[in-house]
Amino acid sequence: MSRAIVRRLNAQDANFSAQLDELLSWESVSDAQVNQRVLDIIAAVRHRGDAALVDYTRQFDALDVSSMDDLILPRERLEEALQKIPAAQREALEIAAERVRRYHEHQQQSSWNYTEADGTMLGQQVTPFDRAGLYVPGGKATYPSSVLMNAIPAKVAGVPEVVMVVPTPRGEINEMVLAAAAIAGVDRVFTIGGAQAVAALAYGTESVPPVDKIVGPGNIYVATAKRHVFGKVGIDMIAGPSEILVICDGQTDPDWIAMDMFSQAEHDENAQSILLCPDAEFLARVEASMEKLLPSLEREDIARASMRDRGALILVRDLEQAVEVANRIAPEHLELSVADPEAMLPKIRHAGAIFMGRYTAEALGDYCAGPNHVLPTSGTARFSSPLGVYDFQKRSSIIYCTPQGASELGKVASVLARGESLTAHARSAEYRIIQDTQSGE
Numbered sequence: 001m002s003r004a005i006v007r008r009l010n011a012q013d014a015n016f017s018a019q020l021d022e023l024l025s026w027e028s029v030s031d032a033q034v035n036q037r038v039l040d041i042i043a044a045v046r047h048r049g050d051a052a053l054v055d056y057t058r059q060f061d062a063l064d065v066s067s068m069d070d071l072i073l074p075r076e077r078l079e080e081a082l083q084k085i086p087a088a089q090r091e092a093l094e095i096a097a098e099r100v101r102r103y104h105e106h107q108q109q110s111s112w113n114y115t116e117a118d119g120t121m122l123g124q125q126v127t128p129f130d131r132a133g134l135y136v137p138g139g140k141a142t143y144p145s146s147v148l149m150n151a152i153p154a155k156v157a158g159v160p161e162v163v164m165v166v167p168t169p170r171g172e173i174n175e176m177v178l179a180a181a182a183i184a185g186v187d188r189v190f191t192i193g194g195a196q197a198v199a200a201l202a203y204g205t206e207s208v209p210p211v212d213k214i215v216g217p218g219n220i221y222v223a224t225a226k227r228h229v230f231g232k233v234g235i236d237m238i239a240g241p242s243e244i245l246v247i248c249d250g251q252t253d254p255d256w257i258a259m260d261m262f263s264q265a266e267h268d269e270n271a272q273s274i275l276l277c278p279d280a281e282f283l284a285r286v287e288a289s290m291e292k293l294l295p296s297l298e299r300e301d302i303a304r305a306s307m308r309d310r311g312a313l314i315l316v317r318d319l320e321q322a323v324e325v326a327n328r329i330a331p332e333h334l335e336l337s338v339a340d341p342e343a344m345l346p347k348i349r350h351a352g353a354i355f356m357g358r359y360t361a362e363a364l365g366d367y368c369a370g371p372n373h374v375l376p377t378s379g380t381a382r383f384s385s386p387l388g389v390y391d392f393q394k395r396s397s398i399i400y401c402t403p404q405g406a407s408e409l410g411k412v413a414s415v416l417a418r419g420e421s422l423t424a425h426a427r428s429a430e431y432r433i434i435q436d437t438q439s440g441e
Helices: 016-024 032-048 050-061 075-084 087-105 144-157 175-184 194-203 220-229 254-265 280-296 300-310 319-329 341-347 362-367 403-419 423-430
Strands: 007-010 112-115 121-128 131-135 161-165 188-190 213-215 243-248 272-277 312-315 333-337 353-356 393-400
Touching (some): 016 319, 032 050, 032 194, 032 220, 050 194, 075 175, 087 175, 131 144, 131 194, 144 175, 194 213, 243 254, 243 319, 254 300, 272 280, 272 300, 272 319, 280 312, 319 341, 333 341, 333 362, 353 362, 403 423
Parallel strands (some): 007 312, 131 213, 161 188, 243 272, 243 333, 272 312, 333 353
Antiparallel strands (some): 112 121
16 A cells, blocks of 8 residues: 555644644754864864865865965856846846845834933944855756845845855856856855855955855755854855745645645655645545646656645645634744634734735745745744844944933942942942032032
8 A cells, every 4th residue: 555645643632742743843953063073164264264265165166276366256157147137037036136125125223212311322333244244055956046136135234245155056057147246246256155155254265255144055064153153253044944834724726735835845744744634535535636637747746745745635634724823833834724714813923924815826925026035943933023124234232421411321330339349330320420519518
């Protein structure tokens, strides 16, 4: 008897909670061997700089390079790619870029301040990072959409320089990736990858400038390296496998739902696709659609493994229970494929991106809707947000005291500081207290 294409769960079962925990479990920590290898690479880049990058590029990317000059792409090369790609691809990239830019312009934050009665001014100054680093997978992988999603918010935030690293194993260069970099305003490109590229961005070398934050997807070596350099630089997140959770009332075309779930399952075998529905007969129809449609996918084997090992069709009591389960899962992508998604939206507390209604496929968000597709995974939507303009800005508190304001605040600070036995703090504040010259004998 062949194994089912996807597991079926029932939220009413007594052991459903344990079953759901097992379904969601995913170990993101790299093994000891990977971890040590990454630490060695970071140390080599820190101590040997460009020479280490050249050596690792020869070793890992099978490229015969002699110096960093061979690993730098000039801006002209990006423009050349933009002219070289088919017109339809260029138009799609430009439309997507404009939509992404327009959406993220709404996220811009301004500095602010207010003045109290005694003249004390308090506020916040918002400033962009000096330099951001973008990691882009290379070779046969084609992720021009990730270039747009990572670089455009940085530019909207006002970051003066965006540095992109992209490996070119065996000399394979993806022209759409370079074209996307041209459209997004990437300033410098280095054809390096792996943990060594992350280390170069974090610590800098003779050729690669150090950045303030590293964003962008990568393999386990890249993710592990980002974890290790965090603190020296900022990072976007340690991303887990792609996820989609669909809540459906049973009235959407089952082929649509099946393909929506495949849109994440085809990423890799660890991707997760889950459907919640109160209609058992509809779940059966979706499963039948999966069986029918899977053979039509170019990445059938990957999608099939993902659905078999990490996918699920879950029968819920009603849509209220579906929302409860969804909030517990806190998915990266959440589709509300129901008649009235607006009524359901206020009940959703945890999700990276929420796709409203039957016609809003998650794939639209991946490419061109406008919101960012860099989203929290593995339940981290409980406390994390999509990548945005705010990720490339920092906020500085502003405090300006008049003599009178400093005097009044000094009295309060003095009491609190002496209560903490921090005498220098207290005396520093006390020096500014204005003595009342009108009192006395």
